[in-house]
Amino acid sequence: MQTTDPATLQEITDRITEDPYVVLYLSRPGCGVCTALKPKVLGITEELPEARFCHVDLNQVPEAAGEYSVYTIPAILVFVDRRETIREARYVSLEDLKNRMTRLYHLRFE
Secondary structure, three states: OEEEOOOOHHHHHHHHHHOOEEEEEEEOOOOHHHHHHHHHHHHHHHOOOOOEEEEEEOOOOOHHHHHOOOOOOOEEEEEEOOEEEEEEEOOOOHHHHHHHHHHHHHHHHO
């Protein structure tokens, strides 16, 4: 698993285009739910060796919210081969998210 913190919308687009499995985590620093959920989603992603975790700080890249139609945070978007396959926001069932992410990962890489 690799992690990046893209600083521009173009960097986000490049990650989605170049990497086969990308987990976008969109949040803001002042969000308590975002801060608590991030390490848990990162932990799920760490179990997927070919995945890339991208944390997007919406204070630094505000146009990402409009580009990806994110209206509430935290938002988790999973892209497999440039297609958005999972979208979760605000209240997330970690067990369900882990099952869905793992299933898609195994379908793509095995």
